[in-house]
Amino acid sequence: MNIAEGSASPEGNTVETVVVRFAGDSGDGIQVIGSQLGLASAMSENDLGTFPEYPSEVRAPVGTTYGVSAYQVHFGGRPIKTIGDEADMLVALNPAALTTNLDILKKGGTVLVDAGTFSERNLEKAGYKASPLEDGTLDGYRVMAPDISKLTLESVADLSLNRKASLRCKNFWALGLVYWMYGRDRQPTIAWLNRKFAGNPDVAKANIAALNAGHAYGETVEATAQEVARIEPAPGIYSFVTGYEALAWGLATAAELANRKLVFSSYPITPASPLLHTLARLSDTGVTTFQAEDEIAATCAAIGASFTGGLGVTSSSGPGIALKQEAMSLAVSAELPLIIVNTQRAGPSTGMPTKTEQSDLNQALYGRHGESPLAVLAAGSPAECFEMAIEAARIALTYMTPVILLSDGFVANSSSPWILPDIDALPRINVANHTDAESFNPFERDPETLARSWAIPGTPGCEHRIGGIEKDYATGHISYEPENHQKMTDVRSGKIAGIAKTIPPLEPDQGPPEGDLAIVGWGSTYGPISRAVNNLRARNYRVSHIHLRHLRPFAPNQDELLAAFSYVLVPEMNTGQLAGLLRSEGFGNVESLSKMTGRPFQVSEIEEAVLSRLESSDE
Amino acid sequence: MNIAEGSASPEGNTVETVVVRFAGDSGDGIQVIGSQLGLASAMSENDLGTFPEYPSEVRAPVGTTYGVSAYQVHFGGRPIKTIGDEADMLVALNPAALTTNLDILKKGGTVLVDAGTFSERNLEKAGYKASPLEDGTLDGYRVMAPDISKLTLESVADLSLNRKASLRCKNFWALGLVYWMYGRDRQPTIAWLNRKFAGNPDVAKANIAALNAGHAYGETVEATAQEVARIEPAPGIYSFVTGYEALAWGLATAAELANRKLVFSSYPITPASPLLHTLARLSDTGVTTFQAEDEIAATCAAIGASFTGGLGVTSSSGPGIALKQEAMSLAVSAELPLIIVNTQRAGPSTGMPTKTEQSDLNQALYGRHGESPLAVLAAGSPAECFEMAIEAARIALTYMTPVILLSDGFVANSSSPWILPDIDALPRINVANHTDAESFNPFERDPETLARSWAIPGTPGCEHRIGGIEKDYATGHISYEPENHQKMTDVRSGKIAGIAKTIPPLEPDQGPPEGDLAIVGWGSTYGPISRAVNNLRARNYRVSHIHLRHLRPFAPNQDELLAAFSYVLVPEMNTGQLAGLLRSEGFGNVESLSKMTGRPFQVSEIEEAVLSRLESSDE
């Protein structure tokens, strides 16, 4: 590792983890410096988690509250699984950024503002009657209010940039100061700038000058700096991945492991589109992407691709997934492999497209007409996105079934350092095409998996016709026979149930496999639950964390494991869908902890909920 | 009532109920004689239930098994709620009809065939190697095998019809014989024929001649005839209604009760289309129907109609309902009245369109993205279709919410005599438009119902804009505020939950409101469950029948009522969806009795299931 050598190690106490939140106008370059801090932290032997928040408008007018863009980085010397409940430091590059983000700054935390932007006009746009720098709004915080705009202009004065371009460097000035305060190495960022602006060296130089100036400012004013604890990362080649990147790579990897063409067919929608964009850039690795005219076509095209032997994958978010259900049911009936990725967002209807939620679990389980069972998986972290994409492909291909993979706006857009996989070392997905023309029957089943046999166009002698009408169990021909429908219903649900046999047994993520209280989660609540349970266990509370990756079917031992706890609490960003599912499976002592604000759980919210349960159970 | 005077009262014992099943080629006029037997029975002071079964091909080749059309009539001297598990008499007008329907004839029952159709060609088409009239196939049945074709030709020989037209009367010949055997009056049928063929008196005469000839044949050969017990029908104007007619009339009535324009917008699909057809014929009563380009457009048009103050209704079956879900979620978010009728059929995918099933309950409850709560109702009999249509409108309009009304292929197509309602005597649905322009806010809520205020285009001063994005609780404007989303989620689900307050308390349909065992059903299992419980109670088994019409929210006392039973059995034509729902609501002792054959439950299947439970619980 290019260890963060030479980084000034400023005086001050050592802290375990730090949360820095950047906020500013959409044009301020907040996302860039946020990810640079992430990179610098990873290089400083920190684990970390990051999360961006974009405005919902494409480009809101400058200075408005709804035009504020933010980026939060949580880094430190232990495994980091959340983005942090509260910020230790808030960087607010204009008044609107201050007013919309101050509630996330912890009491006593540091706030860095660009005093140069606190003009009357900007204050008004942010809804401030008086300057918050003067009216006591910031009492109780450590306030740093240099005129960053002016200082940035000064720092790049030697270069030949115009005023506008010069001012654009102020994000790096702020970053430089942050680097000083948390002892980050500037080198990786400088390298990144040089690479990024290779074609425009003046811009690179200006940003580097601003970075250095901000850093120097910290030194000069003797801003309190902190040492951050370190970890010892496992060896490997690392990159930062967002959930959507890991998912894209997982799908492409799965297709390679199965030796099938990945046909990814989608229609743009927030927050699912980045998956399409990422895969579109992989076409030179053999991936085919298709931007369909709508979600129905996207799903149908994926089904067509699977019919012809490819790995058909489609992706969307809530409203688009609703549109896909009829076609999914076709894939259930035709028993074709298909992966449907749902990057969930807040509903109902258009809802809040840029906000996260887990409210499509029921839709995944039950959203189709008739008895249309399929497999449902969920990913809880960027790394899990990679694994679950491969697991989805394994199930879809091995069992000839559609698989819904649930992600959400939070897991898709958060990122963390990740060891790039060695594809050759991963287990292959061996599913052969049927090529034997002798007495071929498309609905002949593998006795073990109950998967039907898959013969693809191009195979002489295996020509056959399938469709969505009920099929005769024995011949695959159309059948309306009463007893046959019962048999086919049973075999379709039996096939899905049978997947459980190949799912590894569920084990608590933390804590013993039995006890009074288990916190059961799925998807992106993973981080906050994990941290909360960690904290509680550190305080000697007896509580276990169980994380479900397989939502249909469940892991084979799930019943048993959950039954070993007297009480189960299920935190979900919905109104209790998994809790209802567990109850419908016969678990009595299941309580839902629901949050529906478009934001992830805070660790403290879960801790408090657990504590109140433990107390009340002590009575 | 035109009492069945003058009907020959043949010798023989009196039976309580009789099941006659007609079967023949699609072109044989089976449906016509089936409904005539129904009519004649109603006129003979019988209660009754009927059910047609059409081939799935539009017009299959003559003589094939898949071209067989059937019609079953169950009539007698007590309330009739089913179509009968077994037939007492089977009329099979050709070999294909015999082979496909014989399994429904009870052992010892009567089979009437047209020996004239048992040609080698027809036997072969039906898959018979030898004539079933000779090879012992019909041992154990009472067989009547006149050459109906020939006898019909003879009976109409005096009339000027050609051979083909003459032969077409053979269905009425068979009907005449049936009338003889069960003491039905021919007059209503003769009247019907004269009215139907007013423009073609020769055809009327020929059919009447055939009817009389069949009747006379019975007399001549001294066919055993039976007296059927009678009931005393309540006074009123009666008509036969199918479930879809009652539903159509219920919707039209509801709109009249609410003084709103009914805009019914649909796309054809089996078995939902008859609802569209029936309403299309009511345009002169003020109903507007719209055949949209697809189900999505149909739903959206209904929503548009509601936005402008109408009562928007849409309708489909499984695959089409799947396509409507995204738009339903818009109606949830915009809080507009909307009724979605789902005439369920067997799935998944295209499934078995002409076969019945109840497998879309989960889709109704959970099929949308996000938390999209709405009300769900179900109708269990033709009469209930009328009532539930009005109930759906009441809820939709009073609570400004979409309502899903579940019907199915069985309830839609079965029919029974029904007292035509006096609309003026029904309670009105009073929901006023908001017209007061002063401080109008479209999301101001009625404190009682939580319904938002409804101002419709054309109202000066109340102009407003709504949509599917999350709305501010106070102003109705777009809002992405975290706490607001929680509040709106809560108010949307609270509104639906609050409907329970206006639902009449649930009472057992039969049996005491507490005990060991309750059979809980919904929708079209009503008839078989009701009869089974009736039979069991007659044999002194302690079992109650509870029928759910409200599936979301449940009746306010449902929890309490169900909790008063130690054990609940839920017969469903799905794999246990209501059972799962009850369990997810916290009921432990719920068992599912599932049937997935595309056919309704038989009374005996339910009886047996109950008996086996009672026995095992006796141990």
Next chain:
Amino acid sequence: MNEQVTQAKLTAADFATDQEVRWCPGCGDYAILKAVRTVLAEVGARRENTVFVSGIGCSSRFPYYIDTYGFHTIHGRAPAVATGMLLANPDLDVWIITGDGDGLSIGGNHLLHILRRNLNCQILLFNNETYGLTKGQYSPTSHLATRSPSSPGGSIDNPVDPASFALGCGARFVARGVDTQIGQLTEVLKAAYHHEGAAFVEIFQNCIVFNEDVFDGFTAKSNVAEHQLQVEPGKPLVYGADDSRGLVFDAAALGLRTAELGSDSEADVLVHDPANYNLATALARMNNPEFPMATGVLYDNPGPVYAAAADQSGSDGNARSLMDAMRAGFSWKVAGKEQ
């Protein structure tokens, strides 16, 4: 309907709402918004009788900014929602706002059907050749080889031409306008308003963020004269500086060609007849830069309007009571017992 309060003639400003307009600064949507407000005032539209209905997209935010009734529905479905509005209340003045993605990608089917049914409404399709709201993927109108997040190597889908599509669907009014050409745009919108039946207007709209100046070839000030042909009923089809160029019929090709007027002896310049379908299809299909881009009302030829009131029923048109209708089947009476 509702009691009508006496109302003064409204101005464009009266159609503004209290909502902050949230398009990107410089977006072409602003100019269209202004034109629409102006037209509403000029034609004397009543706020309470007007409905704007849209799907999803930047363009579909439009209804929030017009102080009439408004419904921001779901992606692609505005024509279907509008149809329901007109079924329930055919007297409403309904404006549909859609985008090239909303109207021609996911919503293409509804556009087809509202056009062929010919419901009485205005359909404004803001064509910016991109999916603005979802951040710039190529759309069904994007020219071949458009680079975008979903087509980093350039798109390979042939685009559809909205006007040709509308004509193929059986539209009876097809026009084009440009966001920056307010004079022509307001005239086109007024013609659309006055047309009985579905009036389809494609508006070239500049998305400065994802597709800046994509229409510059014929909308940039310097290109308007040479590369745009602004058609007007009964006027010759001329363009160019000093109207020096024009469209003539090319008998050999059975089509249009451009000619230097004056120098070209065959130059029998055509006169615009908006009722001529063949001319309209040929105008719609003219591709810039080979041809000038035709803007204005290409086609205006009223046909039978879908009237909800029109009776699809088998009845003779006389109203029946519902109870009579229910009794019209075979019914019978059971008398009560004598008491």
Next chain:
Amino acid sequence: MNEQVTQAKLTAADFATDQEVRWCPGCGDYAILKAVRTVLAEVGARRENTVFVSGIGCSSRFPYYIDTYGFHTIHGRAPAVATGMLLANPDLDVWIITGDGDGLSIGGNHLLHILRRNLNCQILLFNNETYGLTKGQYSPTSHLATRSPSSPGGSIDNPVDPASFALGCGARFVARGVDTQIGQLTEVLKAAYHHEGAAFVEIFQNCIVFNEDVFDGFTAKSNVAEHQLQVEPGKPLVYGADDSRGLVFDAAALGLRTAELGSDSEADVLVHDPANYNLATALARMNNPEFPMATGVLYDNPGPVYAAAADQSGSDGNARSLMDAMRAGFSWKVAGKEQ
């Protein structure tokens, strides 16, 4: 792909399956089935390389009766499923079978997009002006005032013309055939097969149950000569007994008109040029009985085909390994501890 076994040339009968054909006796679908089997044999199609894909409807039952690969999908979506097939395997020979309801009502959007993208396939739309399978409701091609279960008083929707629609969508091959005119139909289907890109063929198909003889005006034996114009490339556009009538260009109307050849002095009869879009749109729009109904290949003008292989990515076209691609972002190495 798979190892190819040596195969004898197949006959029409070799394309029959063991499934009983279940259309109504006398349905026009039988004749089309026969024509397609004949064409498959004549063009030397390979069973294993051919896929028939359909939606839902009587017509969509078609794949069950052709012994190739077949997929009977869901209502309206066959073009989308076919697109996926061609994405995964562009070498397949894909035939899409659809109806006027399947293809133009619920499926209109997919039809638009497959045509404009121009995927290499054949699209056969069986137009019987009704929804046969669901028992005879009027369809988007039903003429005004069609009485049906859903329009007992006569339909009020203006119909869409499939060929005009396809042309408006940007189709590069548009043809018409008639179920009973097997000779022409097989020729048209062969031309469609040989066309590179999406070939759209509307086939007038008689539904004897719900719409018997609805096309008799131009398909009945006695009407073919006077009311149908069977176009052929390079041949004059003539019809009538002894080809006595023809199409001429009407300069005043900028359109087509019919003329008695011989007697009409202006009668400069037009010659069919399938590459001419303007001619094709005019031919497609000719309404019977005012004009003869044009059948045959109206338009055949190949354009850029959507090729899945074509690269939409930003790469230079050279293949990369997936692991290289993952490492192409910013990555760093952590060395293991020395042991």
